[in-house]
Amino acid sequence: MRRVGSALLGRRARRRWIHLVLGGALAMPYVFVGSILSGPLFGDDRFFGSFSAQLLAFALGLPLAAITALFPLTRPMSVAAVRALCGVPDEALADGPPRTRQERGRTVTWFTLHLGFGGIISGMTLGLVPFASFQLVLPLTVGVWDSWLGLPDHLRTSWTLAVAPVSGTVCLLLLAGCAAGCGELLARWAPRLLGPTPADRLAAAEQRAADLAVRNRLARELHDSVGHALSAVTLQASAARRVLDHDPEFVREALAAIEDTTRRTVGELDAVLGVLREGDQRASTAPAPTLAADLDGLLRRTRAGGLRVKAAVALGPGGADALPPMVSREAYRIVQEA
Structure with missing residues (x-):
């Protein structure tokens, strides 16, 4: 029972009901134009004549709504309303x-369905709620209504007064069920009619893959540069502390190496943070160390920590400058990690 009540009058059902009423409100200008077009057919120049004239005005208004749904902002506004009220x-x-003809056609279909269902539910709400309310309170206020309106005899019988609350309750439940059903249908159709196309999904997946590649590269750069620098600085400081009393020249070299390492690391860290701030624009232009420009400094800073390092570099006639930038960078990182 609780599940049924939640489906009919729960928070989601109420929000979808509001979404339908919003569609009915959007349909009103088109219904007004439709009533002007249908008036001569029924010999009635009023906005709202007979029930048949109202149905015809509604039927004539929906094609007009479909035409105006070709306006580019229709889909963004519809998507905003669906996100806020339909739980999609x-x-x-x-x-x-x-952007494509297929997307415009789906938007037109959605807008027409929203206004069509919304107009029906709005009309039922305006008609059934007062009628059901009157039936619910009729047994308690029959004297008041009789004095005001002069109720006919069949509304004052005991049988009518006993059935009226039941009839009013059934009307309200019927209205709530119709609103919940229409809201559920629109919520299920929204992804198909307002959702991304396969091309959009593919483009979004490619963008996510590109973003992931940039993040992975940034993480690798931070590990290779900052992680290595911290390890080197730790070793150099530890070595300097051990020989502080009897080898001041080594301590001086170690402190100079620490200064050089931290200064260089701050520059690399600033470049990586710049990529994070500015996105992919700087991803391909951010400076990166290479064998030709940075290998000697790496060896010098490592030797300053007390480690004996011998380097033998054989790169062919062109030397390190002939290497592709990516190969030179990765080779430098391999030496650095070693």
């Missing part, structure tokens, strides 16, 4: 105006 996940809906 954000990733199931597309952003921005439609």
Whole structure:
């Protein structure tokens, strides 16, 4: 019973009901235009004549709504309303105006369905809620209504007064069920009609892959530069502390190496943070160490920590400058990690 009550009058059902009423409100200008077009057919120049004239005005208004749904901002506004009121996940809906004919056609279909269902539910709400409320309070206020309106005899019988609350309750449940059903249908159709196309999903997946590649590269750069620098500084400081009393020249060289390492690391860290701030624009232009420019400094700083290092570099006639930048950078990182 609780599940049924939540499905009919729960928070999600109420928000979807509001979404339908919003569609009915959007349909009103088109219904007004439709009533002007349908008036001569029924010999009635009023906005709202007979029930048949109202149905015809509604039927004539929906094609007009479909035409105006070609306006580019229709899909963004519809998506915003669906996200706020229908409980549809954000990733199931597309952003921005439609770009292809297929997307425009789906937007037109959605807008027409929203206004169609919204107009029906809004009309039922305006008609059934007062009628059901009157039936619910009729047994308690029959004297008041009789004095005001002069109720007919069949509304004052005991049988009518006993059935009226039941009939009013059934009307309200019927209205809530129709609103919940229409809201559920629109919520299920929204991803199909307002969601991204396969091309959009592919583009989003490619963008996520590119972002992931940039993040992985940044993480690797931070590990290779900052991690190595901290390890080298730790070793150099430890070595300097051990020989502080009897080898001041070594301590001086170790402190100079620490200064050089930290200064260089701050520059690399600033470059990596710049990529994070500015995105992919600087991902390909951020400075990176190479064999030609940075190998000698790496060996010098390592030797300053007390480690004996011998280097034999054989790169062919062109030397380190002939290596492709990516190969030179990765070779430097391998030596650094070793």
